[in-house]
Amino acid sequence: MLTMLTAAVLASLAPVQGETDTTIAVPAGASLSVNNFGGAIVVHAWTQNRVKIHAEHGSRGAIEASLVGNTLILKASSRHGAPSVVDFDITVPQTMALTLSGTYTEIEVDGVRGAITAETVDGSIDVRGGSGIVTLHSVQGSVTLADATGRIEVNSINEDVELSNISGQINAETTNGSVSLWGIKSASVEATTINGDVEYEGTITDGGTYTFNSHNGDIKISVPENANVTLTVATANGDIDASFQLPFRGTREKHRYTFKLGSGSARMEAESFQGDIELRRPSEMQMHHKDKDKDKEHEEN
């Protein structure tokens, strides 16, 4: 079923100062797609089956909305050809699946419990929530994700990637930035960067696979006391430092060491070409993390 919400409907709701405020009823299970060349896309959640749209677009900008199948499509457009900056503030049903994209766009999502795909080029992505499939890509922008579950794929190119309180399968990557994973419950984690540190604090489940890679940065991993993991650490120029005894019963090649902790059930690889590899107990990691937060607060004050 193809229903076109005519531009007239929205335009008539747009006050002269270049804002749009409207609420659209959507069928249950509908998904939302927003494309905004420049500006912001901010999404909140509520329990109603309607989508509330607030957009500030100036007098040259406009919003096009259409319902195609089960997807509500919002597109920022401009009356005069050159794209204008639009700031969206959208409230959606809690379980609505989201596809958000833009170029010079900052994306923020809070409280949504459906699948989320967000892509931008120059802009940060900040998501709290998400379940099912969560895919976040930025080029020049940091990517932060919290409180999500499912199949998670998060990457940036030139900035940091931060994941916290996530459960599910995780793939986190950047090139010029750090990857930090905190409060993770997962049996499949891959975290890679070239120029930056990698930090992992989370479960090491039996049978799981965990891969941490950096070229220039340090890798810091929390290893719980009772973890059963076959751990391979490799570094060409860095140091390997563990807060606990690493069992000698392992294999050693020139740059690569393998240790078996407990039953060795999970497999973990931590490799950094130039950086150090640190293996810590969870309590140590958490203490250090709190100190870092305190420092950050100090800096911001």
Next chain:
Amino acid sequence: MNDQWTDRLSEYVDDELANGERTALEAHLATCAACRATVEDLRKVVARARALDDSAPKANLWPGVAKRIGAGKVVDIRSRRFSFNVPQLIAASIALMLLSGGGAWLALKPPQIASDGPFTPAPSQGQLQATWTGKTDAAIADLQNVFDRNKSRLDTSTVRVVQQAFTTIDRAIAEARTALQADPSDAYLNLHLADTMRRKLELLRRVNALATAQS
């Protein structure tokens, strides 16, 4: 000569007797020369078994094998699924690099095999590295050309950011290559270079997709 313990002597030699039985048998051995001699003999047999040398087959069996596996034909990589656990091995990494994303794909053509001649010696590790990086370098160069043609579609600040990322990866690749030259047979260094080059390929593909989407 047989007594009630004779049949258990192999288990004793293999340390498979339960504690109580072993103690009892050892007590018996203290008094039975025949059994002691047998234990000695059994140990010698085991030692002799372990010392058996492997000997070469009299005939050269390779040509028969080569014929049956169709050596000398070009093999379509795509029809052979393979996966290795990390630590991965060089060829797997290369093939994956070149296959995933459908850019530059090359079949690994096995060189001609002389049917009866002396076997081809393994390429020195330095040569091995040259082969695989050569192909990957070509794939990267291809994608780089595509990017150069398309980058005008991206705005300048994006291009700048992307170039920064390229610089980062290129430097990492150069460092990995240098380390590898000093140590060409090291598995980790080979892998690391392969991984880093793969990151470059992926980045190139991604920005090319980005550029073509900006139309």
Next chain:
Amino acid sequence: MNDKVLEDTLAADSIGADAALAASGDASAFERLYRTHVNRIHSLVRRMLDADEADDLTQDVFVRAWEKLSTFRGESAFGTWLHRLAVNVVLGRRKTLGVERGRFQTGEDPLEGVSAKRHTPELSMDFEEALANLPDGARQVFVLHDVEGYRHEEIGRMLGIVPGTSKSQLHHARMALRRYLDR
């Protein structure tokens, strides 16, 4: 790390690299693997069966390895994987020849009264010939346990016998062979 360990590691790495190359279709890498392992495989096959069939079966093993290389997961050393595959090929051959399980004798000296089957005109046999002349069951258990290092539970599973039978066959084989130690 001492030199020998480093050497072994490099060798293992380069064999591992060959396994990866061979898995992707590189037949000259596979030939290198063949050269590295053929003696061991041929000897295993010869001792488990007999010299007549060893050549054919060795080729079968390598052809099968080529076909199955895509399933090699690199978790164990390539040699270990190949070895297991060879044992399976040998045992599979046993089945197609219609060998029943009743071939496990429990008589006195299995080699009593048996003279050398081939080659050696003298009455005395050397250790390997005596091994070749053992009854099939005892010989295979002996080869798998004492020569190749498998345990009784594994041997039991492979040959379709209980570990207890494996133990007693091993004992019989050893008792029979002890007279041929010094030849």
